[in-house]
Amino acid sequence: MTQAERVARARASIAARAGEPVELALILGSGLGDLADAVEGAVAIPYAEIAGMAVSTAPSHAGELVLGRLFGRRVALMRGRLHLYEGWPARDIAMPVYLMRSLGARSLVVTNAAGALNPEFRPGEVMLIEDHLNLTGANPLTGPDEPALGPRFPDMSRAYAPELRTATLDAAAAAGIALRRGIYAGIAGPSLETSAERRWLRATGADAVGMSTVIEVIAAHHAGLSVLGLSAITNSATGGPEQLPDTIEEVLAHAKVAGGEIAGLLEATFPRL
Template identity: 45%
Template structure:
């Protein structure tokens, strides 16, 4: 079965389950999936029950697709994403973004937990741009002409209007919201101190193991993107050791600000 046939099959399955014309897709990163529990009139599907869908194997990723109403908007939320480092193909990693486009979403809010290069733990950061340091591109292979061009422009992959709205909303709520460049790596090992020094020289403010493939596909598909990183730890070389438990713990501390921000942004977009 071709990628396009898989997309159509999954779209039709979700439509039959009651997923009708979502306005926004939400990709919720490590420890951030709790926001999906606030969705009203929810249709909840286990990833295992969705044809052609992937599996989420990382702590902090619940593995459920939730559709319903949030802040007055119809949303389709992923409680947990698929990562390249889990052994998934990039077609599978980015498949949910294709589905969001196929179902009619106008925009995607993509979130992640990231290591801070320019910012410290507990910071919320909108992504202004990214550096693809994974060594891979999800658009390699046959181009899906119905989604976008062979050579998509990435100049404005992260919507300026969405970012402006996010900062205006944060100011109103009294939430500190920084902005910076995200560098995406393949993982699963954390970066070395030498790599982080190199990334800082390259202009990166945060580093993580997700987001970049999804945003490339979203840009190819003509979807508007707002990216938000929750800085959960200092990157290598700025603290003694790195571990995923700390990521989940810091995310727990800042999740209320995160949830308030995303809901208020959705209401304004």
């Protein structure tokens, strides 16, 4: 079955609950699912009830598509995402992006939890993603060409839309919200990086590292979506001699703090998108 056929089948399976077309798509990363509680008139559809969609197994990922209004905009929101480390192929991870595009979305806001490679970043802060490095070894477009979904060779030179980044920076400044800026390195996981890997990643120019996002952003560009990316900084990952072991409990706790900042930032930014 082609990806386009999978998307059509998935959309048909939720057609009775989808409601009016959406304007924006959102993907909420680890520890960031609370934002879905702010959706008005929410219709929550478990991934297991969407035909052909993989089911999220990651900690803190509820695994449901939420439709409704958020900060005045009609949204389709993924409360939890799919990851390579769960065993899902890139094609499965990309499918929900195409589904949300088929529901009417024109822009995608993608969030994640990330470790700070940049020594100036602190847990609990938020980073505006300016670009990324796909170090996962996977690409959702590998395989037969599907012109119905997008071009064979989508340009990724502006992976994160400059106009959306500018709108977010302006909104953050107006609202007095501190915002870091940097490059996100996407790896496959699930093991965290060695100290040597972290130092190498920093040397490549990356400011933060995580196990998601890059596959979804490639699919979004293929589908013609503009992308805004935000990372919740959850731990220090400099790989220096002061490096302490990380725990999932600390990562999720810092993600919750940064998640509150992201919620405030999106509330200020949505009217500008």
